[in-house]
Amino acid sequence: MGNPSAFLSVPRQEAGYRAIHERIRDFSEVEQTLNNSERRTQASRCMDCGVPFCHWACPIGNRQPEWQDLLYKGRWKEAYEILEQTCDFPEFTGRICPALCEKSCVLNLSIHEPVTIRENEVAIIEAAFREGYIQAVNPVRNGKKIAVIGSGPAGLTVANRLNRKGYKVTVFEKDELPGGLLRFGIPNFKLSKQIIDRRIRLMEKEGVLFKTKNHVGRDMKAKELLNDFDAVCIAIGSEVPRDLPVAGRECGGIHFALDYLGQQNRLLEGLRIPDKKLISAKGKNVLVIGGGDTGSDCVGTANRQGAKSVAQIEILSRPPVDFNPATPWPLFPQILKTSSSHEEGCIRRWDLTTNQFIGDSKGNLKAVEIEAVEWISSPDGGRPEMRRTGKKELLDVDLAFLSMGFTNPVQDSIIKELSLGTDERKNISVNQNNRTLLEKVFACGDAVSGASLVVRAMASGRKAATAIDNFLTTNN
Numbered sequence: 001m002g003n004p005s006a007f008l009s010v011p012r013q014e015a016g017y018r019a020i021h022e023r024i025r026d027f028s029e030v031e032q033t034l035n036n037s038e039r040r041t042q043a044s045r046c047m048d049c050g051v052p053f054c055h056w057a058c059p060i061g062n063r064q065p066e067w068q069d070l071l072y073k074g075r076w077k078e079a080y081e082i083l084e085q086t087c088d089f090p091e092f093t094g095r096i097c098p099a100l101c102e103k104s105c106v107l108n109l110s111i112h113e114p115v116t117i118r119e120n121e122v123a124i125i126e127a128a129f130r131e132g133y134i135q136a137v138n139p140v141r142n143g144k145k146i147a148v149i150g151s152g153p154a155g156l157t158v159a160n161r162l163n164r165k166g167y168k169v170t171v172f173e174k175d176e177l178p179g180g181l182l183r184f185g186i187p188n189f190k191l192s193k194q195i196i197d198r199r200i201r202l203m204e205k206e207g208v209l210f211k212t213k214n215h216v217g218r219d220m221k222a223k224e225l226l227n228d229f230d231a232v233c234i235a236i237g238s239e240v241p242r243d244l245p246v247a248g249r250e251c252g253g254i255h256f257a258l259d260y261l262g263q264q265n266r267l268l269e270g271l272r273i274p275d276k277k278l279i280s281a282k283g284k285n286v287l288v289i290g291g292g293d294t295g296s297d298c299v300g301t302a303n304r305q306g307a308k309s310v311a312q313i314e315i316l317s318r319p320p321v322d323f324n325p326a327t328p329w330p331l332f333p334q335i336l337k338t339s340s341s342h343e344e345g346c347i348r349r350w351d352l353t354t355n356q357f358i359g360d361s362k363g364n365l366k367a368v369e370i371e372a373v374e375w376i377s378s379p380d381g382g383r384p385e386m387r388r389t390g391k392k393e394l395l396d397v398d399l400a401f402l403s404m405g406f407t408n409p410v411q412d413s414i415i416k417e418l419s420l421g422t423d424e425r426k427n428i429s430v431n432q433n434n435r436t437l438l439e440k441v442f443a444c445g446d447a448v449s450g451a452s453l454v455v456r457a458m459a460s461g462r463k464a465a466t467a468i469d470n471f472l473t474t475n476n
Contacts, residue, residue: 002072006044012113013042017340024303027188027268030340031095039123042116043071049106053330054117057104059459060093062086064101064117071120080128083121088157088458091129091195094122096186097455104330112322129198136205142166144472147229149216152180153454154445155235156203157461158468163208165469170229171208174215176271180237181446182454183269184262187297189304189340193269231440231468235461238446242404244289248357253365255279257294257403264301281307285396287368288312289354290403293339298401300341311347311395315386317375318350351375355392357400368397406451434464435471442468 015032017023023030034042046068054064063082070079083090097118105114128134146162148155151173163169177183179196204210216222225232241256243249260279267273281302288295288302291314302310319336327334342348351373358367372391375384430436434444444464445457 002069003044004048006041006072007047007107010041010045012045012107012116013038014116015119017343020344023189023340024344027264027304029095029192030189033123033126034119036123036127039120040072040074043068043120045107046072046115047106053104053106054101054115057100057330057332058086059100059453059456060086060462062101062121064115067124068115068117068120071124076124076127076131077133079124080133083124084128087121088160088462089153089199090121090125091199092153092182092191093455093458094118094125095191095195098332098453100332100455103332109329134202136202137164138206139164139166141168141207144168144230145170145228146468147172147225147232148235149225149232150180150235150237150445150447151178151210151212152235152237152445152457153182154237154447154457154461154464155180155233156199157458158233158235158444158465159208160203161462161465162468163203163206165465167230167469167472169208171210172214172216172220172225173210173212174219176212176266177269178210178212184265185258185294187261187301188265188268189300190297193265226440229440230472231442233434233464233468234436234441234443234447235445235464236447237457238406238449238451240407241402242407244354244402244404246354246356248359248365250363251357251359251365252363253398254357254400254402257288257290257298257401260401261294261297261301264305279399281305281310281399283308284398286310287395287397287400288403289400290314290405291316291348291350292403292405295401295403296339296341298403299346300339300344302399302401303341303344303346307399309347310345311349312342313352313354313370314348314350315353315373316350353386353388358394365397365400368395368400369393370395406446433467433470434460435467442471 015034017030018032046065052065055061063086067079067082087093099118101117102108102114108114145168148159148169148171151171155171159169159171175184178200182191182196183193241258263273263279282305284307286302286307288298291312295312299310299312319334321336324334352370353373355369355371357365360366370393372389373386374389376387377384430443430448434442436443442464444460446452
């Protein structure tokens with residue numbers, strides 16, 4: 001390492017967020033950046049720790065110590081060349097990844113100040129774009145064609161990898177624009193859509209064909225893909241939200257979180273939403289049911305729309321603040337996370353279940369009955385048991401968002417997208433190489449694993465790309 005003792009004298013410095021009173025007025029990215037000198041200084045903190053647990057924790061196997069050292073030395077282009085070998089889209093992960101690498105950093109264990117790996121990563125890729133290190137490549141074509149269904153992080157990774165290997169790749173996307181969850185699930189204040197557009201333009205220059213507003217299995221027969229392409233990869237994500245089937249669920253004003261977030265992103269793209277379908281939190285008491293990142297995104301969006309009040313409830317218990325013995329280093333810690341959206345204004349409560357929604361005379365939501373619960377540990381170490389306490393409460397709520405996760409097993413995904421007959425359904429599964437038992441059909445990302453992290457979807461996409469290449473190289 002260029003400066004093996006810097007971690008002793010240089011404290012961790014984060015770029016931080018824009019001031020709340022400023023950022024709450026728009027949907028621009030909330031995170032700021034450090035200048036190049038400060039960024040290089042932060043990179044110098046990467047110590048010669050012997051065993052790089054950051055590399056171990058990263059789903060895509062980023063070689064963080066190598067590009068940290070190059071960044072510290074001002075060798076930005078070389079740092080980018082190392083980074084792009086393992087990460088197809090550092091501009092995405094550098095903005096929205098929860099940084100599993102930082103949680104496993106040795107400096108996180110020793111002084112609770114890990115290297116700013118995520119911020120350094122996005123600094124490198126932005127410098128690469130800015131300085132022209134990134135140029136479109138024109139691979140030699142091998143005459144084989146690949147169809148990728150879905151343009152989220154997994155699908156884009158498959159397309160990018162196989163295109164650069166010489167395959168002619170066509171990406172089919174059901175939505176108006178490519179990007180999947182990146183475009184219509186993650187708010188602009190976390191990921192500017194100009195960043196997605198820049199990458200899509202580069203991929204198009206390199207030969208990837210994107211066909212939007214094209215729902216395979218509905219707008220076109222999936223069997224056509226099997227006839228026209230040498231391989232098909234299912235990368236449609238996990239978009240079936242968990243519902244809350246309690247009394248009053250039919251009331252107006254209750255929406256799935258992604259429907260709300262996707263609509264706001266569409267409005268910012270200039271896409272038209274019929275007035276009757278508009279969801280606005282302006283002047284309303286908002287309740288977000290579910291304590292994860294998607295729920296947090298609803299909080300930030302509601303505040304920007306001018307909500308009167310925003311509350312978020314979670315059925316699980318409040319996690320520890322700084323350390324959780326159940327998830328010791330170098331594991332990713334299950335501790336209390338306070339997002340930029342929470343800082344902007346939100347009442348957060350735990351150990352609460354939703355009993356019923358209550359509507360007014362017109363059928364619109366006016367209140368939600370919640371009940372406190374307690375979790376009883378299992379004597380055999382199994383899953384804790386939830387018990388209702390009988391302590392009920394009515395909340396004044398005009399708008400509720402359900403953010404309780406997603407379900408979408410790969411079997412259902414493939415049946416839906418490929419319109420398979422009954423006789424074929426029993427043969428559907430995905431092996432360790434992302435290959436299904438259907439001829440020429442592969443699957444990856446959240447369609448296989450269920451809802452997960454963007455970086456894990458990218459890792460799955462990379463694995464699927466390798467499997468497809470091996471399949472076509474071996475069998476043809």
